[in-house]
Amino acid sequence: MFKRSKDANQQDIFASIPSMLQGQAYEQYNDENAWHNIFRSQLLGRIDETLFKPLYDQTTGAPNAPIRILVGMLSLKEGFGWSDHELYTECRFNLLVRSALGLCNINDSIPVESTYYLFRKRLHDYQKETGEEIIEKVFREITKGQVIDFHVNGRRIRMDSKLIGSNIAWCTRYEIIHNALVSFYKAFKGTLNLKLSRELRKELEEIALTESKKLVYSKNREEIQKSLQSLGILADKILNALDEHDNENYGMLKRVFGEHFRVNGTGGVDTLPKEEIKSGSVQNPNDTECAFRDKDGQKVKGYSANLTETCDEDSLNLILDVQLLPVNTPDVDFFQPGITNSSEVLGQVPSKVHSDGAYQSPENVWFCQEREINYFFNGIQGKPGRYDLNLEDDKLIVTDTQTGAIIPANKTKSGKWSIKTDDGKPRYFAQKEIDTCTLRKQIENMPFNERNKRNNIEATIFQFCYHTRNNKTRYRGLIKNKMWATLRCIWINLKRIVKYIGQNVGKSLKMSQNMLKNAGFSEKQHRFLTFCHILEIISAFFGYGKFFRLKFQF
Numbered sequence: 001m002f003k004r005s006k007d008a009n010q011q012d013i014f015a016s017i018p019s020m021l022q023g024q025a026y027e028q029y030n031d032e033n034a035w036h037n038i039f040r041s042q043l044l045g046r047i048d049e050t051l052f053k054p055l056y057d058q059t060t061g062a063p064n065a066p067i068r069i070l071v072g073m074l075s076l077k078e079g080f081g082w083s084d085h086e087l088y089t090e091c092r093f094n095l096l097v098r099s100a101l102g103l104c105n106i107n108d109s110i111p112v113e114s115t116y117y118l119f120r121k122r123l124h125d126y127q128k129e130t131g132e133e134i135i136e137k138v139f140r141e142i143t144k145g146q147v148i149d150f151h152v153n154g155r156r157i158r159m160d161s162k163l164i165g166s167n168i169a170w171c172t173r174y175e176i177i178h179n180a181l182v183s184f185y186k187a188f189k190g191t192l193n194l195k196l197s198r199e200l201r202k203e204l205e206e207i208a209l210t211e212s213k214k215l216v217y218s219k220n221r222e223e224i225q226k227s228l229q230s231l232g233i234l235a236d237k238i239l240n241a242l243d244e245h246d247n248e249n250y251g252m253l254k255r256v257f258g259e260h261f262r263v264n265g266t267g268g269v270d271t272l273p274k275e276e277i278k279s280g281s282v283q284n285p286n287d288t289e290c291a292f293r294d295k296d297g298q299k300v301k302g303y304s305a306n307l308t309e310t311c312d313e314d315s316l317n318l319i320l321d322v323q324l325l326p327v328n329t330p331d332v333d334f335f336q337p338g339i340t341n342s343s344e345v346l347g348q349v350p351s352k353v354h355s356d357g358a359y360q361s362p363e364n365v366w367f368c369q370e371r372e373i374n375y376f377f378n379g380i381q382g383k384p385g386r387y388d389l390n391l392e393d394d395k396l397i398v399t400d401t402q403t404g405a406i407i408p409a410n411k412t413k414s415g416k417w418s419i420k421t422d423d424g425k426p427r428y429f430a431q432k433e434i435d436t437c438t439l440r441k442q443i444e445n446m447p448f449n450e451r452n453k454r455n456n457i458e459a460t461i462f463q464f465c466y467h468t469r470n471n472k473t474r475y476r477g478l479i480k481n482k483m484w485a486t487l488r489c490i491w492i493n494l495k496r497i498v499k500y501i502g503q504n505v506g507k508s509l510k511m512s513q514n515m516l517k518n519a520g521f522s523e524k525q526h527r528f529l530t531f532c533h534i535l536e537i538i539s540a541f542f543g544y545g546k547f548f549r550l551k552f553q554f
Helices: 022-028 035-042 049-055 067-080 083-092 093-099 113-130 135-151 174-188 200-207 212-218 221-241 250-260 333-344 363-370 431-444 456-463 478-520 522-539
Strands: 154-165 261-263 269-271 291-293 298-310 319-326 353-354 374-377 388-393 395-400 417-420 424-431
Touching: 022 093, 035 093, 035 478, 049 067, 049 135, 067 083, 067 093, 067 113, 067 478, 083 093, 083 113, 083 200, 093 113, 093 353, 113 135, 135 333, 135 478, 154 395, 154 456, 174 200, 174 212, 174 221, 174 250, 212 221, 212 261, 221 250, 221 261, 221 269, 250 261, 261 333, 298 333, 298 456, 298 478, 319 333, 319 478, 333 363, 363 374, 363 431, 374 456, 388 424, 395 417, 456 478
Parallel strands: 154 353, 353 374
Antiparallel strands: 154 298, 261 269, 291 298, 298 319, 388 395, 417 424
16 A cells, blocks of 8 residues: 655764764755755655555555655666666765765665665556556656746747667567567467477477577578568468467567568468568567667667757746657657647746747647747758749739749639649649748748757757767667656756756855945955855745845845
């Protein structure tokens, strides 16, 4: 049964870490503007543990460690890019990391490894069964509180996407089918299913004992094609002999077979041409959810992550939404959910949105117009047409950009406009082409400062992928990669808050020093009042202004 943990641990007078420190170590440990103290207040303190209640019931029992600490450990792991071993080393021996998790006594214990791994597994299994992303809900609740406390200006937002590789090896077509059969073989517990004939069992065992890469390197193209055909025949026989209840990888093998082979009219198996293989086909049996995409020469087998954030020059900017889908998902599909999710976090609909041309589509333009959102696309996909179209007073003015000639246009009964080209053939223009031409001219005339607003999100994308290796994550599967992406965004927002608080404290301190100098205070009076002003700033930032407030008369 779920049980909520205590908000804070009680400090032990004999084991309290602050009582053991002196000098600069004591000051740095207790600095309210340090990252570990802000982590504890702005992240750990905002986690609603009741969101995790569905993970625990009468059967599974209560969590044997505070949920806040477990989520905090997940955030620290992805924030610093640690491995699980490095995470536990830091949590045991790094005083600042322990302070971030609320472990302020030297004898406070951290959750054991089994508890940590079981928690991650429950998150994964629950999302797989229900489709609900608890970590994403936590991210939104945390960000909502931060938006309110720091008065984040959400009138203007921007978004961009990034291709992320899954932690899988690049496989040829033969390797994909071969590895699918090997995974199918390994899924059998004990001996092979007796429904398979002795010949099929023997053939499947022989395939499992060979490495696909060695076979690919030792054969020419014709030999590989024959081996590919034999694998398809074997897979077809196995699928006909068994059903999905006999093997947990039956569905995966059936999918791979359908993506690469076709059963002909005589009952034989034909290999599909490689041109008919879709980008959403299985790229590796170890991650059946990722897809393939070749974007401007960048070939990725994995996922596409889309980030949406505020972009105001005078206030704190935070990431409001993160989406992660298979890499063959077009950017236009991220646009509307990004605005909707961001509006939910902000509590208002933004008035301006900035993105590149890949997000532009008639549906997205209509979506913005319906909600009175000013959209700024930095470009439009495709080359400009030969004709410039300008609709005024229900009259279409068509200009040939190559010759500069103005061509008369007539409206047809179907609602389209037609002109006669140089060869005498008619050329028709639909309303969609006219709107696209108008939008292209608006983009070309966009002020530089408005066009430049979107570019700064590239820095966010860089930080988002900072700990990836060769642009690949450590994880396989959509759920694990989405959890990684969400935790990275939580960490990036936290680091921005740390920087924002430090900058504002520095500005306030400098202003107070200048005011004191102008008022003619002595050096001792100046130091005392500066110290008091620092305390007032810190108390205001962390919500203790009603308990501590100093008033000065300058």
